[in-house]
Amino acid sequence: MPAVSVSRRRTDAVLRTDTGRLSLILLFTPFALWILLLIVLPQIGIGYLSLQVKLAPRVYEFGLANYFEFLNEPIYWNTLLRTAWISVLVTVLALLVGFPVAYYIAKIARKRSRAALFLLCLIPLWVSDLVRAFGWILLLRETGVFSSLLQGAGLIGEPVELLYNDVTVVMGLVYTVVLFMIVPLVSTMDGMDNALIEAGYNLGGSRFTVLRRIVIPYAMPGIVAGCIIVFMLCAGSYLTPVLLGGKNSMWFTEQIYQQFITRYNWEAGATFGCVLLAFTSLAVWLGLKLTGQNLASTVAKD
Numbered sequence: 001m002p003a004v005s006v007s008r009r010r011t012d013a014v015l016r017t018d019t020g021r022l023s024l025i026l027l028f029t030p031f032a033l034w035i036l037l038l039i040v041l042p043q044i045g046i047g048y049l050s051l052q053v054k055l056a057p058r059v060y061e062f063g064l065a066n067y068f069e070f071l072n073e074p075i076y077w078n079t080l081l082r083t084a085w086i087s088v089l090v091t092v093l094a095l096l097v098g099f100p101v102a103y104y105i106a107k108i109a110r111k112r113s114r115a116a117l118f119l120l121c122l123i124p125l126w127v128s129d130l131v132r133a134f135g136w137i138l139l140l141r142e143t144g145v146f147s148s149l150l151q152g153a154g155l156i157g158e159p160v161e162l163l164y165n166d167v168t169v170v171m172g173l174v175y176t177v178v179l180f181m182i183v184p185l186v187s188t189m190d191g192m193d194n195a196l197i198e199a200g201y202n203l204g205g206s207r208f209t210v211l212r213r214i215v216i217p218y219a220m221p222g223i224v225a226g227c228i229i230v231f232m233l234c235a236g237s238y239l240t241p242v243l244l245g246g247k248n249s250m251w252f253t254e255q256i257y258q259q260f261i262t263r264y265n266w267e268a269g270a271t272f273g274c275v276l277l278a279f280t281s282l283a284v285w286l287g288l289k290l291t292g293q294n295l296a297s298t299v300a301k302d
Contacts, residue, residue, distance in 0.1 A: 043277070046270045046273050049266060049267060050066055050267065050270040051063065051066070053267070066270075066271040067275070069271075070275060079250050079251070080252050080276070080279060082252075083235055084279065084283065086173075087173075089170060090170055090177065091230045094174050094226075094230050095227060098226065101121070102186045103215070105182075106185075106189040107189060107197070121182055122179065124176070125179060130239055132172075133244060134243070136172050136244055137163060142159045142160065142161045142163075143159060147159045147160050147161075163246065164246035166245065168249075171244075172240045172244045173241070176233075176237070177229075177234060180226065180233060181226035181227070182226075184226045184229070186222075187222060188219050188223075196218070197215070220291065224288065224291050228284050231283065235252070235253075235279075236253060236276070237251070238254065238257065241254065256273055259272055
């Protein structure tokens with residue numbers, strides 16, 4: 001009987017292990033298929049297409065000529081660097097705007113009101129990027145709300161056009177991505193013990209000292225995670241820069257669109273897409289190195 005009991009226990013343990021593995025496979029399979037079919041395979045196809053050099057109609061050869069053409073054209077490089085610079089600026093502004101909001105939600109607001117405050121932050125995501133961009137257009141155009149208010153207050157004598165410049169693009173992007181900065185910051189700072197802050201004050205630290213020596217170091221994983229997400233979203237944005245910036249604000253994604261759709265040069269468009277991916281990945285890697293963080297402690301943090 002003892003031998004039968006041990007055998008049954010082993011059988012039950014094996015069944016539980018097999019059931020756990022099967023459940024894990026069933027849960028992981030949709031995610032794996034999504035990554036494979038919508039991210040990995042399309043990116044491999046884009047990379048393959050970028051290495052095709054067109055010699056004649058329907059005549060191609062493999063090579064790096066598309067990349068050399070990109071490097072030899074200053075306007076492409078200037079547009080990429082300009083996109084990166086504005087994306088960094090938007091990331092910094094989103095951090096400056098989102099950090100106080102996240103700190104208030106995580107450490108100051110009452111538990112009952114945290115959900116309502118977080119819901120208010122989610123409201124902009126209830127509408128599409130297109131609707132939000134046109135909302136800014138209604139506010140900032142020559143006959144828009146702001147221009148009419150300035151005229152009514154007597155500050156200006158005629159309608160003024162506030163659209164189609166870099167300032168408008170930055171405002172629209174910050175408004176669009178600030179939530180993606182707030183979420184990881186709230187998640188990180190919510191786990192910080194309030195006793196750490198109280199200890200800082202009890203030891204004679206000022207608000208700035210407590211913020212610099214306690215809060216920011218603890219929130220650094222959330223800061224880096226939010227900056228990565230916001231920077232990648234800004235660099236890959238299309239609608240907001242095109243609608244709010246117009247012809248005066250060239251964005252790199254617009255260059256990609258023109259190559260694919262306007263010029264029907266899919267090889268160049270694929271090359272630009274690979275360059276943007278490599279450039280943003282390099283920027284994220286440099287940011288992680290400078291801050292001493294890694295993906296395991298930021299984006300992949302439990």
